[in-house]
Amino acid sequence: MVRSGVQPDDITFGAVLHACSSLAVLGHGKMVHGCILHYGFHAYVFIGNSLVNTYAKCGDLLQEGSEESRVVFETMGSVYGISPEMDHVACMVDMLGRGGYLAEAKELIDKYSGVGSAQMSLCEALFGAYFAQGNVGVGRNLGESLMILEPHKETSYVLLSNLYCASGQWKEAEMVRKMMVDQGVKKIPGCIWIEVRNKVTAFAAGKHSNPYTNEQCNIISLILK
Structure with a gap:
């Protein structure tokens, strides 16, 4: 396109980033990111979301920038008039939790709590954060609640078992694995x-x-x- 004199737009970059994230080609994704900065499309919300998705799926997560992420999330509604969906909220919960802001993550869930799968996705994100922080006490309670609500879903069993293993509670971890087998739940291979x-x-x-x-x-x- 560029060699033919056709200037790419935000839709073009979004499509290319989607391809990069699907193939997990980090090098190409970084080159596209450079082109986005060159053409001035980095301020587009759609492009920003695509970049986050690309880097995440390529395994190159950013370790800093919690405050910047908060600003982006808040400006979705105040500046662009976009109501956050559950995926946006779940990403924020996961980011805040992994950054150590567990109380703020819990407040966000309470604010946007819904029913059914939406509520479960937020709780799973928070559970993953508790696991990352090694918070066995609260993580255990939340994990057991998820196991009761979704007894045929592997996520809560695996995370809770790993949480017990990480804290040296091998007997409890084995009990969770046994419950998983008794329920006929199979773990998808990593x-x-x-x-x-x-x-x-x-x-x-x-x-x-x-x-x-x-x-x-x-x-x-x-x-x-």
Whole structure:
């Protein structure tokens, strides 16, 4: 487009960022980010959301900027007249919680609390924050509540079990895993992907179909020695 003399607009950049996030190609995403700054589209809310989505899905989360995120969230309504949806609120809850602002995250849930899946998504985000902060006491209560409300969903079982393991409560963790089995709930295997030389390779827990598995194991063994 650029070589043909056609200037990209916000819709163009949004589409390209969506492709970058879907393929988890961080290098390309950063280049597109640079173009966005060059063309002056960085102030567009749609583009900002797409950039956050791209960096998050590429595993390059920002560790700072909580205050800036608060401002962006607040200006959605006060400046742009956009009512935040549950996904926006859940992102804020997760960010505040992981940043250590657990009380503020809880207040946000109380303010935007709804019913059904919307309420559950907010509670799950808060539970993830408690897990990140290692808050066993409150995290346990919230996790047990989620298990009762959604007994056939794996998220609460896995997070609660991991929370117990992280705090050395192995017996409690085993009890949660047993409850998960008794309910017939199965954990979806963890998966991660990485881009090397413009090619995306996926790795799933428990699978050894990757042709470079042996070389990877050998390198890890050398590193651990």
